[in-house]
Amino acid sequence: MLVLLGIAVVVVGFVLRFNPLLVVAGSALVTGLAAGLDPLSVLASFGKAFNDARYVSVVYIVLPVIGILERHGLQERARTAIAALKGATVGRLLIGYLILRQATAALGLTSIAGPAQTVRPLVAPMAEAAAEKQGAPPGEDRVPALAAATDNVGLFFGEDIFIAIGSILLMVGVLQGFGIEAEPLQLALWAIPTAVCAFAIHASRLCLLDRALAKARARQEGAGE
Amino acid sequence: MIGLGFVYAVGGAVFLAYAILSATDGGNPKRWGNAAFYALLAASFWLGDLLGDVGNGVLVLGLVVVAGFKLMGRGGRPTTSIEERREEAARRGNRIFLPALIIPAVALAGTLAFKRMPGLFDVRQVTLVGLTFGVLLALAACYAWVRPRAVTPLAEGTRLMDSVGWAAVLPQMLASLGAVFALAGVGGVVGGIASGIIPEGSRMGAVVVYALGMAGFTMIMGNAFAAFPVMFAGVGMPVLVGLWSGDPIKVAAIGMLAGFCGTLMTPMAANFNLVPAALLELKDQNAVIKAQVPTAIPLLLANILLLYFLAFA
Numbered sequence: 001m002l003v004l005l006g007i008a009v010v011v012v013g014f015v016l017r018f019n020p021l022l023v024v025a026g027s028a029l030v031t032g033l034a035a036g037l038d039p040l041s042v043l044a045s046f047g048k049a050f051n052d053a054r055y056v057s058v059v060y061i062v063l064p065v066i067g068i069l070e071r072h073g074l075q076e077r078a079r080t081a082i083a084a085l086k087g088a089t090v091g092r093l094l095i096g097y098l099i100l101r102q103a104t105a106a107l108g109l110t111s112i113a114g115p116a117q118t119v120r121p122l123v124a125p126m127a128e129a130a131a132e133k134q135g136a137p138p139g140e141d142r143v144p145a146l147a148a149a150t151d152n153v154g155l156f157f158g159e160d161i162f163i164a165i166g167s168i169l170l171m172v173g174v175l176q177g178f179g180i181e182a183e184p185l186q187l188a189l190w191a192i193p194t195a196v197c198a199f200a201i202h203a204s205r206l207c208l209l210d211r212a213l214a215k216a217r218a219r220q221e222g223a224g225e
Numbered sequence: 226m227i228g229l230g231f232v233y234a235v236g237g238a239v240f241l242a243y244a245i246l247s248a249t250d251g252g253n254p255k256r257w258g259n260a261a262f263y264a265l266l267a268a269s270f271w272l273g274d275l276l277g278d279v280g281n282g283v284l285v286l287g288l289v290v291v292a293g294f295k296l297m298g299r300g301g302r303p304t305t306s307i308e309e310r311r312e313e314a315a316r317r318g319n320r321i322f323l324p325a326l327i328i329p330a331v332a333l334a335g336t337l338a339f340k341r342m343p344g345l346f347d348v349r350q351v352t353l354v355g356l357t358f359g360v361l362l363a364l365a366a367c368y369a370w371v372r373p374r375a376v377t378p379l380a381e382g383t384r385l386m387d388s389v390g391w392a393a394v395l396p397q398m399l400a401s402l403g404a405v406f407a408l409a410g411v412g413g414v415v416g417g418i419a420s421g422i423i424p425e426g427s428r429m430g431a432v433v434v435y436a437l438g439m440a441g442f443t444m445i446m447g448n449a450f451a452a453f454p455v456m457f458a459g460v461g462m463p464v465l466v467g468l469w470s471g472d473p474i475k476v477a478a479i480g481m482l483a484g485f486c487g488t489l490m491t492p493m494a495a496n497f498n499l500v501p502a503a504l505l506e507l508k509d510q511n512a513v514i515k516a517q518v519p520t521a522i523p524l525l526l527a528n529i530l531l532l533y534f535l536a537f538a
Contacts, residue, residue, distance in 0.1 A: 003409045006402075010445055014492065021391055022293035024398045025286070028405040035409030040279065042405055047282030049404035051273040053397045056496060057266065058232055058353055060386060060393060061239045062328060065363045067381025069325055071305050072371050073314030077321045080314060109336060111356045112329035115501035116385075121325055124505055145512035148501035149489075152513075153520055155497075156485040160478070167450065171477045174454050178462055180473050190478035193535065197527040202520045 006031030059116055066121050078122050079129035090131040090143060091210035094150045095203050097123055101154025102199060106161035114155075115148055123147045134210070135217035146209070150202065157198035160191035227339075228347025232357045237270030242379040243386050250383070252301015259298065259387060262291045266394070285401065292391030300387045302380050324366045331359030389503050395495035396447070403451035415442060416459015423460070428469050429533060435460040436529045439480050440487030447493025449484030456480065465536065475536040483528040489521035490514060 006027040013023030025046075032042030066074075082088050101113055113119075124144040131143045159165045168184050175182045240263050247253065248260035265287050273281060291297060305313075314321065335355025339346035346354060367378060386393070406412065419438040424430035435456060442452035461480055465471040488494045492511060502510045509515070 001414060003406075003411050003414055006406065006409070006411065007415075007445055010402075010493070019293045019295070019391070020395050020492070020495065021289045021398055024395070024402050025289045025293075028402050031402075031405055031409045031411060037408065042408075043282035043286075044278035045404050045408050046401045047276075047280065047285055048278040049401035050285050050397050051269065051276070051278075051281045053400040054233060054236070054270060054273060055229065055350075055353060056396045056400070057393060058236050058357070060389070061236055061357065061360050063385040064239065064242075064378040064382030065324065065328065065360055065367060067383075067385050068364075068367045068371065068373055068378035069321060071310070071373075071377070071381050072321065073310040073312075073317060074321050074325060076307070076310045076314035077317070077319065081319060104333075109329075109333055109352065111352050112332040115497075115504050117328055119501060120385075120504045122322075141507045141509050141512040142516070144505045145502070145507060145509075145516040148505060148513045149516035149520065151501070152489060152497050152517060156488065157482065157524075160482060160485075167453075167481055170450055170453060171481060174457055175473060175477060178473070182474050182477070186474050187478045190475045190535070191482060193531050194479060194482040194524070194528055197531070198520070198524055201523045201527070205519060 002034040003031055005034050059111065059114060062116050066116060070121060074121050075125040078125040082126040082129040083133055088130050089134055089210045090127050090136070090146075090213070091206040091208075093127055093130050094123075094147060094206050097147075098150050098154045098199065098202060098206075101151060102158035102195065105155050105158030106195070108159075108162040108165065110155060110159050110162075110165070113151065115151060119148050119151050123151065131213065134213040135220065136213055146206075150206070153198055153202045157191075157195045161188050161195055226347050227345060227354055228350045229353070232350065232353050233270045233273070235357050235361070237267045239379075239382070240264075240267035240270060243267075243383045246302075246376070246380050246383045247300065247387075250300045250302055252303075253298050253387075255296055255298030256300075258291050258296030259300070262288060262297055262391070263386070265291070285398070288391075288394055289398075292394075297390050298387075300384050302384060304381065304384060324363045324370065327363040327366055328356065328359040331362055332356045335359070385504065388506060389500055392495045392499045392503055395493075395499070399447040399451075399493060399495075403446060403448065406446075406451065412455035412458065416455050419456065419460050420464060423464060428537070431460065431464045431469060432529055432532045432536075435465055435476075435480060436483040436525065436532060439484040440490075440525055443484040443487030444491035444493065447488070447491055447495065449481055449488055452484045452487070453477075453481050456484075465532075469537060471536040472538075476532065479528055479532045479536065483525060483532075486521045486525040486528065489517040 009027040009030050028046050124147040127143050127147045132138050168187050171187050172182050244260045244263035247256050250256050265284055332355040335358055336352045339351040340348055419434055423434045439452050439456045443449045446452055461476045465476045466473045492499055498513050502513045
């Protein structure tokens with residue numbers, strides 16, 4: 001039971017708004033000590049896992065490309081392109097992106113889009129431009145946050161349909177530990193119902209946003225007359 | 226063979242550039258903190274495999290000290306104004322999208338092509354290698370087209386990197402915390418508690434505890450990968466499969482996705498939830514989580530129903 005102190009450290013640390021890196025390091029130390037490990041072997045296992053997980057931080061190499069293009073007007077062009085498009089709404093735009101993200105992730109192409117690669121330079125400014133065209137007030141968190149959320153939903157509930165993704169391989173390994181031989185394809189197949197539900201739920205929220213914006217605008221115009 | 230070694234060499238070079246540009250940025254009052262943080266990451270990419278486990282642990286402690294004692298700030302290098310950007314966007318037209326599209330296009334083409342060249346490329350890492358090639362080609366295209374000064378793309382990259390800051394390494398930190406939890410046997414204890422609170426004789430109760438446990442433990446660990454082995458061993462296998470004769474494949478697959486619903490709702494999943502908020506320069510760092518909760522909760526309910534109706538057929 002004592003090893004659960006580490007979980008308590010995580011929860012309390014977050015509630016008290018300590019720096020998360022400090023919280024995680026503290027939790028590792030507390031957990032290790034509570035389990036009777038010596039501090040040096042906690043440090044070693046922490047360091048080894050950190051080194052093995054370096055690949056998750058590789059994505060920051062795209063920032064120089066995005067940065068230089070932004071300097072020369074990438075986001076502004078993305079806004080103009082959407083503003084000129086007839087019938088473009090924030091809901092339709094993000095549903096389109098959701099389909100694209102889910103489909104490419106399902107093919108194993110998880111790194112071709114993401115918050116740094118596509119959301120900041122393209123999707124978020126386009127979504128904002130569309131929303132402003134529909135009468136949404138500019139400068140709010142809501143629309144760009146929804147663009148990032150759409151990216152996550154598409155990624156999470158697309159990638160598990162791809163058989164070589166980490167989570168599928170993890171499941172194959174865990175099942176093997178119980179003496180169950182599972183084909184990655186079988187596991188991927190049973191990710192499809194959830195993927196369909198994820199699309200249906202998120203896409204209907206996006207449609208509702210379009211409708212809410214239209215209503216707000218109608219009310220405003222009504223009040224103006 | 227071109228694989229992670231190549232990817233990490235490029236990663237180390239880019240982070241070293243961020244470090245040097247931070248150190249020479251007079252407009253950032255905390256420039257030495259930023260420089261130290263990025264230099265440690267460059268060292269991790271380049272030397273991680275030579276440092277040994279304790280050496281890497283010490284490196285992480287360095288990162289924790291810099292971030293934990295708030296020694297990082299935002300860079301102060303000037304960039305173009307919004308008016309200049311609008312003017313240039315109008316002049317360059319839609320061609321400005323092309324260099325940005327090179328990255329996904331090359332990542333896609335690389336993923337497909339490199340797989341057929343197992344002698345030359347590490348087939349397990351084709352997407353990351355493709356992404357890295359895409360970045361290098363896009364950068365070359367930018368140099369050829371907009372003709373910036375040599376250091377400008379890296380300076381602009383540093384500006385964006387500063388907005389991510391310490392959150393960049395939280396996912397790696399959490400993966401490491403997961404390793405320590407595994408060593409300490411936290412999973413067994415959590416799984417035991419979860420199986421202990423299942424109402425007796427209730428299949429729905431068992432499904433709900435399994436799915437909520439998966440989402441809840443994922444929220445604490447920031448990652449469904451840490452929660453899955455725990456909940457599957459603690460509840461999924463003994464109760465859903467053992468007691469109620471569920472299909473282990475469906476219990477595993479849908480359970481993992483219940484965990485993903487937890488990922489949508491926690492600041493611990495920093496790379497998905499905090500990093501985008503930082504990159505988009507949102508006022509509320511939890512804005513992305515707030516945008517996701519209304520999708521995550523119905524989807525978690527959907528997963529509970531899918532488990533209940535599909536896994537025992």
